[in-house]
Each structure stands twice: as structure tokens, then as C-alpha cells.
Amino acid sequence: MKKLAAIFTAVVMLASPFVASASPQQDLKDFRAFFKNKFPETPMNDFINGVYSIHKASREQWEAFEEFPSYEIYIDKGEALFNDTKFANGKGFKNCFPTAQKGIKGEYPYFDNKTGKVVTLEGDINKCITSNGSEKWGWKKGKMAYLSAYLAYQTRGQTIKVATPKGEAALAAYNVGKTHFYAKRGQLNMSCADCHYYYSGNKIRADILSPALGHVSHFPVYRNKWAKKSGDGMGTLHRRYGGCNKQVRARPFKAQSAEYSALEYFHTYMSNGLKWNGPGQRK
Amino acid sequence: MRISARIVNTAASLAVLIGCLSLATPAVSVAENADAVEAGKEIAFSKKKGNCLACHDIKGGKLPGNIGPPLIAMKARFKKEDLKNQISDARVKNKHTIMPPFGPHQILKADEIEKVVEFIYTL
Numbered sequence: 033m034k035k036l037a038a039i040f041t042a043v044v045m046l047a048s049p050f051v052a053s054a055s056p057q058q059d060l061k062d063f064r065a066f067f068k069n070k071f072p073e074t075p076m077n078d079f080i081n082g083v084y085s086i087h088k089a090s091r092e093q094w095e096a097f098e099e100f101p102s103y104e105i106y107i108d109k110g111e112a113l114f115n116d117t118k119f120a121n122g123k124g125f126k127n128c129f130p131t132a133q134k135g136i137k138g139e140y141p142y143f144d145n146k147t148g149k150v151v152t153l154e155g156d157i158n159k160c161i162t163s164n165g166s167e168k169w170g171w172k173k174g175k176m177a178y179l180s181a182y183l184a185y186q187t188r189g190q191t192i193k194v195a196t197p198k199g200e201a202a203l204a205a206y207n208v209g210k211t212h213f214y215a216k217r218g219q220l221n222m223s224c225a226d227c228h229y230y231y232s233g234n235k236i237r238a239d240i241l242s243p244a245l246g247h248v249s250h251f252p253v254y255r256n257k258w259a260k261k262s263g264d265g266m267g268t269l270h271r272r273y274g275g276c277n278k279q280v281r282a283r284p285f286k287a288q289s290a291e292y293s294a295l296e297y298f299h300t301y302m303s304n305g306l307k308w309n310g311p312g313q314r315k
Numbered sequence: 316m317r318i319s320a321r322i323v324n325t326a327a328s329l330a331v332l333i334g335c336l337s338l339a340t341p342a343v344s345v346a347e348n349a350d351a352v353e354a355g356k357e358i359a360f361s362k363k364k365g366n367c368l369a370c371h372d373i374k375g376g377k378l379p380g381n382i383g384p385p386l387i388a389m390k391a392r393f394k395k396e397d398l399k400n401q402i403s404d405a406r407v408k409n410k411h412t413i414m415p416p417f418g419p420h421q422i423l424k425a426d427e428i429e430k431v432v433e434f435i436y437t438l
Contacts, residue, residue, distance in 0.1 A: 219420050226413040231382050237369045238378040 056197050056206055056301060063302045067245040071233065079246030080309040086233050087240050094313070103181060103254040103311040106266050110182025113175055120165030125179070128160035135187030137180075138308055141297045142195060143202040150205050150293040153180055154268060158288075171287035172271035173263060177252040180268060184252065184310030192249065192308060194301040205290075209298025212291060213244070218282030227276075239315075248300045250312025257315060266311070269296060348433060355434030358427050365423060365431055370414065374438055382413060389438045398432045 054062075067079060074085045084091040114125045114132060129136055140153040154176055158168040169176045197206040213224045227236065228244035235241070251269040259265030270287035273295060277284040285291040359365040360376055368376040372385035379385075389398065400407060403418030417423040423431065 219422060220415040221420060222413055222415070231413060234382045235380040236382060237366075237380045239380075 056203075059210070060302060060304055063245060064305070066229070067232075067243050071243065077306060079243055079303075080249035080306050082246065082250070082312070082314065083240050083242040085246065086243065090240065097313055101254070101313050102256075102259070102265060103313055106178045106181050106254065106264065107185045107311065108182075110178035110180070110185075113179045114182055119161065123164045125157075125160060127164070128156070129183075132183060133186055135183075135190050135308075137184045137187035137310065138190045138192065141293065141300055143197060143205055143297065145199065145201065148201050149290070150297045152288065152293055152296060153183060154270070155288055155293070171268065172274070173258075173267050177266035177268055177271075180252050181266060181311040184250075184308065187308045188310065190308050192300060192303045192306050194297070194304055197297075197301070205294045206298055206301070208291065209294035209296070212295045213298060218277065218280030220280040220282075222280045224276065244299065244302065246303050246306050248296065248303055249306055249309040251310055253310075253312045253314050255314050351430045351433040352437055353434075355427075355430035355432070358423065359431050359434055364427065365417070367431075367435075373435070386435050386438050389435050393436075395432055395436060398435060399428060402428050402431055 064076070067074075068076065071086050078085040081091070084094045114129075117124055125132070137153055140156070141150050143149075144151050154171060157176060157179060158171075162168050197203045216223050216226075224244065227241050228247065232241045232243040248269060251272070252266055253272070254265045255267060256265065258267050258271075268287065270292045273292050274284035274287065356375070357364075359367045359373065367373060367386070368379045370380045370382035372379040372381065372387075374387070393401075402423075404416045405412040405414035406416055415422055417428060418425070
């Protein structure tokens with residue numbers, strides 16, 4: 033953060049080929065068709081594997097990692113948190129998530145018409161904690177990431193099926209997320225779409241840019257880079273969003289802000305039809 | 316040439332100003348030019364400054380990206396002025412470009428852009 037002397041908050045929409053008026057269904061169709069066309073050799077279901085779905089050499093390395101995945105112990109920690117956490121009033125996570133073992137990650141994100149907000153799994157985890165009288169957890173790593181890893185694991189193999197945004201408020205939230213995705217931002221003036229749509233498959237320095245299709249499927253994720261930097265490597269989707277905003281010297285939003293929740297809503301809807309695959313492991 | 320301070324603040328006139336300054340730049344000696352080339356290379360390769368290697372293959376640089384075209388045969392293909400404009404604000408030629416607007420967004424100062432031009436002109 034200190035290094036970001038010149039942080040730009042301005043967002044430039046003028047230059048992006050973005051059509052706010054297209055329906056979400058049409059967006060989804062176009063999004064899938066774009067990647068299908070760009071990476072004809074990648075089977076649609078394989079896009080959940082990020083950069084490894086489009087680059088053979090990195091895939092082999094990654095598959096070796098996946099034999100003894102670094103996230104495994106964090107699934108166990110998450111399971112223990114789920115079973116053993118006692119809130120101030122004596123209740124536990126089972127009271128909030130009685131069907132967790134069946135896989136509930138697929139119920140998120142969704143737009144709640146009553147509150148007018150996008151609801152995320154992490155949001156509901158902290159809501160469960162605070163409504164039972166305990167202190168909420170940090171949003172981006174640690175216990176939040178472990179419990180969410182456990183819940184994601186229970187959901188593996190299920191299909192991503194975010195309900196199509198309906199009604200003015202839900203569409204507005206969807207469009208906030210869509211705008212974030214296509215808008216140029218930061219001092220470097222780049223959009224998510226620049227790196228993960230138009231130039232996905234290209235190299236930025238030594239990194240191959242992953243396709244945005246399937247991006248959300250495997251979160252939370254264990255990143256070697258995060259492990260090296262501090263702590264254990266586990267992090268949530270919104271932690272990643274913050275990192276990608278900072279890369280272009282833009283001021284990141286707060287994890288679980290309305291902005292990132294809207295981005296998650298759009299981003300997840302764009303992966304509808306693919307399978308949940310979390311937690312994942314990445315460089 | 317009288318330009319009010321207020322107008323100078325706008326990105327568009329900043330680009331014009333950079334253009335004017337360059338016309339006024341006197342011919343530099345060979346030694347000065349060698350220094351500028353060296354300095355330009357450093358700026359172009361530095362992650363905090365140009366970071367051109369993120370997207371362009373450049374002779375002498377390691378692990379280049381391939382988002383933009385390799386920077387080769389610059390002298391044969393470009394006038395210095397065009398290179399300066401491209402680096403200062405790539406949006407002029409391609410409004411959707413992913414290449415950062417180094418001038419208007421103050422990623423590089425005008426004299427740094429000049430040096431980068433001197434460097435890539437040797438490629």
C-alpha cells in the first residue's frame with residue numbers, strides 16, 4: 033500500500049465497449065461464446081481450472097501440487113470451526129447452516145430483495161456470528177477462509193447457478209458488478225476485462241492471464257504467493273479482487289463492500305453452468 | 316505562447332505542451348544521448364516506472380510478456396515524435412488500448428518519456 037503513491041480512483045467508462053442495457057442472459061451467452069471461441073481446445077467444463085485450463089505446461093506442474101494440496105489442512109480446520117465453535121449464546125454454526133454438509137456455497141451470491149443487497153457466503157458467516165452475540169471475523173483470510181474452504185469443499189461438483197437478476201434493484205447491483213469488470217481504473221488504466229477477457233491467454237511479464245470464465249469456482253484459494261508473503265496462503269475472492277485492483281494502482285475497495293459483492297454477483301453469474309470446485313490452489 | 320495554469324492542468328493540453336517542448340529540444344551531443352539511452356533503458360525496464368517488459372519483448376530484458384508487439388526496428392518504422400505520442404498516450408491511436416497512458420496519468424514524467432524514446436529508438 034505504501035508504494036501506491038499515486039492512487040487513482042477515477043474510473044473511465046467512455047473507452048470501454050460496454051453495453052449496460054444488454055440482458056444478463058445475453059451477457060452470459062456472449063461471455064461463454066467469447067471464451068469458447070478464444071480457446072477452442074478447452075472443454076467448457078474445464079474453465080474452472082483457471083490458467084491451467086489453457087496452458088498445458090503449467091497444468092502439469094499444478095497437477096503435481098494437487099496430489100497433496102496445501103489447502104487440505106485448512107478444510108479440516110474449517111470443519112473443526114464449523115463443528116466446535118460456540119457463540120456467546122451457546123449456539124454454533126449448525127444453527128445457522130443446518131444443511132452445510134449438503135453443500136451450501138452454491139446458494140451464494142444472491143440478491144436479497146428485502147434488504148436490497150447482494151448476499152455472500154462470507155457475509156452470512158459473519159452474520160451468523162454476530163447475531164449470536166460473538167465478535168465477527170476478518171473478511172479476507174484466517175478463520176473466514178478456512179470455514180469457507182470447508183463449505184466450498186462440501187459443494188464441490190455442484191453446478192453454479194446464480195438466479196438471473198430480476199427487478200430493478202437486482203439488475204442495478206448486477207450492473208455495478210458488470211461496470212466494475214469492464215471499467216478502466218487505476219493509474220495504469222486497466223480493466224478486469226483487459227487482463228482476463230481480451231488478453232486472457234497472453235503473458236503479462238511471466239504470468240499467463242487466466243480467463244474470467246470459471247474464475248470464481250474454486251474460491252477460497254490457497255496461493256503460494258500469499259503463503260510466502262504472510263501466514264498460510266488461504267484467502268477469499270474479495271482478497272483477490274483487492275490484489276488485482278492494487279496491481280493497476282487503483283485504490284482497492286473493502287472486502288464485502290457493496291462494490292465487490294456486486295462484482296462477485298456479476299462474476300459468478302458469468303460462470304453459470306460450470307461446477308463449483310473449491311477450495312483451489314494457485315501460484 | 317501563453318498558457319494559463321488552469322488549462323495546463325488538463326491532460327489534453329499537457330499532451331500538447333509535451334509536443335511543443337519536444338520541438339524546442341536542441342540537438343544533443345553523442346555523449347548526452349548515450350546517457351539518455353542508458354537512463355531510458357532503466358526506466359523502461361523498471362517495474363515501478365515503465366515496466367514495458369510486462370507487455371513487450373525488448374532486447375536485453377528478461378521474461379517479457381506478449382500483450383503488445385515486440386519492440387524491434389523502431390527507427391525503421393517510427394518517427395521519434397510518433398513514439399513519444401504512443402508512449403505518452405496510446406489511447407489516441409486505439410481508444411480501447413490496454414497500454415497505460417504514461418503521460419496524462421503521470422506514470423512517467425515528460426523527460427522520462429523522452430529518455431525511453433531515446434532508448435527504444437536504438438532497438
